Amino acid sequence: MARRLFPVLVAFAAGAALVALAPGLSTTLQRAVGFGADKKAAQSAAKPEAAETKTSVIPMDDERIKLAQIEQAGVGPATIAKRLVVPGTIVPSANRIAHVSVKLSGTVAELRKNIGNDVVKDEVIAVLESREVADAKSEYLAARLTDELQRELFVRDKMLWDSRVSTEQQFLRSRTTAAQTDMRLNIARQKLLALGLQDSEIVALPKAPEASLRRQDVRAPISGRLVERKVELGTAVGRDSLETELFVVVDLSRVWVELSVASADLPSIKEGQPVRISARGLSETVTGKIIFVSPLVDKDTRTARVVAEIPNTDARWRPGSFVTAAIALNERDAAVVAPISAIQKLDGRPIVFVRTKDGFEKRDVVLGQREDETVEIVSGLMPGDTIAVTNTFSLKAELAKPKDED
Structure with a gap:
């Protein structure tokens, strides 16, 4: 065994001596004698793995x-909420729509508002001329005058009766007549209220110009926007198959969102749940709440009508627009x-x-x-x-x- 290893050791020693004596030998020659690989391994070991990691x-x-x-x-x-997303449509709130109709026969004398105009409650938007309202006002004024005269007579007869100057029969007759005239006055006043006059207008009648007796103001019942006008100047309105509706006023400060919810999702929907409304083309969203869940399911679509209400003070949400509603099923x-x-x-x-x-x-x-x-x-x-x-x-x-x- 020793004889076999001896030539190998001699060759290795000779190679080492050759490298030492000739440091300029080529890398190829050094690799051939086994020195190049050791140097490469040493250089590789000099770079720690930590240098390869990326900083955070x-x-x-x-x-x-x-x-x-x-x-x-x-x-x-x-x-954070789990939400059910369903399509919806913006519609006016049914609680904020007013149809302005006439309660008497007459003719349109003035139109003070046009489609698209904003109106406030009790603002005069049209004026009618009517023989019916003229008769009612005249009846009230006559009843008021008669009542005032009879009250004066009653006060005088009461003083005479208290002084035992007149008979009791005269006093009782005067009191009865005063009560009757007061009742007629109240009936005439109620008729004017039924025709649409306000208390302030009735109080001002005795001092009003004679020409105003045949005119009747038409006032806005709510604040909002006038979206329909169904008459023109000179149009005959009232009874006998004539047009009775003059305007439609809508308050859009709050609107409804009508949703169609599948019957399988209805158990999770409750009145009062918050709902987030968004629409294509609008970056803003608005949050409202569900105010109505229909107990009926459509037999064809198998969906139920659900209504949510949202604020709309800037009139961004227009009735008729399609929207997306995200109903919060649970929140945490x-x-x-x-x-x-x-x-x-x-x-x-x-x-x-x-x-x-x-x-x-x-x-x-x-x-x-x-x-x-x-x-x-x-x-x-x-x-x-x-x-x-x-x-x-x-x-x-x-x-x-x-x-x-x-």
Whole structure:
């Protein structure tokens, strides 16, 4: 055995001596004698694996953040809801529609409002001329005059009776007549109220010009917008198959949303539930509540009518528009909620970028329930943290860059 190893040892020794004596030998020759591979392995061992890992902090000052158009927002608690999304249609609230009709026969003498005009309650929007209202006003004025005269006679007869100057029979007759005239006056007043006059107008009748006796003001019953006008100047209105409706006034400060909900989803729908309304072409959403759930299901569509009410003070939600309604089936409070745009994925795991004094730090997070454009953060963030919410892809790209070598 020793004899076999001896030639090998001699050759190895000769090669080592050759390298030592001739350091300028080629790399090929060094590899041939087994020295090049050891050097490469040593160089490889000199680079620790830690240098290959990517940093989780992205240095970035305010100026760079502004140039990158990265918006930031704080995270915190919010309400997360599971929602049922159904289509709907905006309609006027049935409680806020008024049909202005006449209660007497006459002719349209004035039209003070046109379609699209805003009106306030009790504002005069038209004037009628009517023989019927002239007769009613004249009857009231006559009854009022008779009542005043009879009251004076009654007061005089009462004084005479108290002084025992007149007979009791005269006093009783005067009292009865006064009661009758007062009753006629009340009947005449009630007739004017039935024709549409207000108390203030009735009180002012004795001093009103004679020409106004045949005129009747038509007033808006509610505040809103005049959406229909069905008569023109000189139109005969009233009874005997004539037009009785003059205007339609709608108050659009609150509107209804009519929804069609499948029968299978009805057990989850209750009156009072919040509902979020959105529409194509509108960036804003509005929140209302369900005010009616029909107990009947349509036999053909197998859906039920559900009505929600929403505010509409700026008249953005126009009746007839198609909308999307998201009905909150259940709601709960989440400790931390973030915009969905803030979430990126790295190696298949969700991450966010948290603002620090030096820039942004990558933070692994665990996601919970999602609602529209927000998502619950189960872990990884604390309330009050500030995160990047737009252009986060640029931060992800920056994170993926290899670390510069020294």
